[in-house]
Amino acid sequence: MNNKSNRIRTASRIIKAKPQAVYQAFMDPKALVTWLPPIGMEGRIDAFDARRVAFIA
Numbered sequence: 002m003n004n005k006s007n008r009i010r011t012a013s014r015i016i017k018a019k020p021q022a023v024y025q026a027f028m029d030p031k032a033l034v035t036w037l038p039p040i041g042m043e044g045r046i047d048a049f050d051a052r053r054v055a056f057i058a
Contacts, residue, residue: 012039027051 016023026032028051034044 018026026036030046030049030051034046038044
């Protein structure tokens with residue numbers, strides 16, 4: 002049986018940046034669609050509701 006709902010896809014990326022810069026990139030929807038999609042693909046965010054929390058280094 003070939004059940005597509007059981008598929009698991011993963012991706013990883015090494016980001017050479019300070020934690021604060023990565024956090025800021027996750028909090029900015031325009032930045033997310035720039036760097037998050039794999040090379041050769043485009044991203045789109047239809048709704049974005051990030052909640053800012055205190056950053057502890």
